[in-house]
Amino acid sequence: MLIVDNISVNYGKMPAIRNLSFSVQEGEFITILGSNGAGKTTTLKAILGLLPSRTGKILFNDVDVTNMSPSERIRMGLSLVPEGRQVFPGLSIEENLELAYFVSHPGKRNRRHYKEMMERMFTLFPKLKERLVQNAGSLSGGEQQMLAIARGLLAEPKLLMLDEPSLGLAPVIIDQVFEILNELNKEGLTVIIVEQDAHRALEASQRGYILETGTVTHGGRSKDLLESQIVQNAYLGQT
Numbered sequence: 001m002l003i004v005d006n007i008s009v010n011y012g013k014m015p016a017i018r019n020l021s022f023s024v025q026e027g028e029f030i031t032i033l034g035s036n037g038a039g040k041t042t043t044l045k046a047i048l049g050l051l052p053s054r055t056g057k058i059l060f061n062d063v064d065v066t067n068m069s070p071s072e073r074i075r076m077g078l079s080l081v082p083e084g085r086q087v088f089p090g091l092s093i094e095e096n097l098e099l100a101y102f103v104s105h106p107g108k109r110n111r112r113h114y115k116e117m118m119e120r121m122f123t124l125f126p127k128l129k130e131r132l133v134q135n136a137g138s139l140s141g142g143e144q145q146m147l148a149i150a151r152g153l154l155a156e157p158k159l160l161m162l163d164e165p166s167l168g169l170a171p172v173i174i175d176q177v178f179e180i181l182n183e184l185n186k187e188g189l190t191v192i193i194v195e196q197d198a199h200r201a202l203e204a205s206q207r208g209y210i211l212e213t214g215t216v217t218h219g220g221r222s223k224d225l226l227e228s229q230i231v232q233n234a235y236l237g238q239t
């Protein structure tokens with residue numbers, strides 16, 4: 001479904017990722033691990049088209065999207081739940097959701113479809129419905145993360161990418177996030193997750209890749225990575 005083939009991204013003259021390649025099949029749940037600064041966020045941004053690649057190409061469902069804008073890629077079925085959630089704190093939950101829907105469905109002012117999508121989000125995240133008129137900035141970290149995921153889902157993605165969704169959340173909320181992601185994956189959504197919580201992410205996913213200083217150094221089945229010495233030493237230190 002996704003082929004990332006030899007991409008490289010610089011910030012100014014500084015390379016952040018270099019000759020990076022990996023692939024994802026339809027229906028998979030993929031974990032990307034790596035220490036701080038390894039290039040995980042840069043990789044996800046490049047896949048969505050928020051950062052240009054100097055080399056290589058990105059194929060999504062057999063279409064070369066390398067030169068497409070982020071909004072074109074979103075319309076094709078790519079979506080990113082960004083690092084740090086990035087909800088609009090001064091807008092209500094409803095306004096945050098409405099914006100996410102209409103930005104990803106330009107010209108499609110179909111109220112009925114919008115309402116259906118909103119109902120789906122309320123089924124997945126009942127808390128959001130209870131607090132619809134509340135400012136997003138007044139939500140707890142966990143609720144903001146649920147809102148950020150709902151925003152990502154309103155684009156009706158085929159492939160959902162999440163950048164460190166568990167960061168700063170209580171373990172019980174992290175469990176809820178992973179439960180929802182597993183459920184969505186079972187329904188057919190393809191998922192790429194970038195995570196600090198290597199153990200949880202590898203337990204939830206089928207395959208994983210390790211990123212070091214801007215390139216993929218290892219890849220394999222999640223259950224093999226969980227047992228591998230390299231992963232245990234670098235990412236599963238305390239477990």
Ligand SMILES: Nc1ncnc2c1ncn2[C@@H]1O[C@H](COP(=O)(O)OP(=O)(O)O)[C@@H](O)[C@H]1O
Nearest residue numbers: 011015016034035036037038039040041042043
């Ligand atoms: N906006 C930016 N400007 C300059 N350098 C950046 C910027 N964002 C990230 N970098 C650098 O690019 C590298 C990869 O960063 P990033 O993709 O954010 O890593 P990760 O998400 O794995 O922590 C790091 O060396 C980081 O310092």
Ligand SMILES: [Mg+2]
Nearest residue numbers: 040041042083
């Ligand atoms: Mg990051």
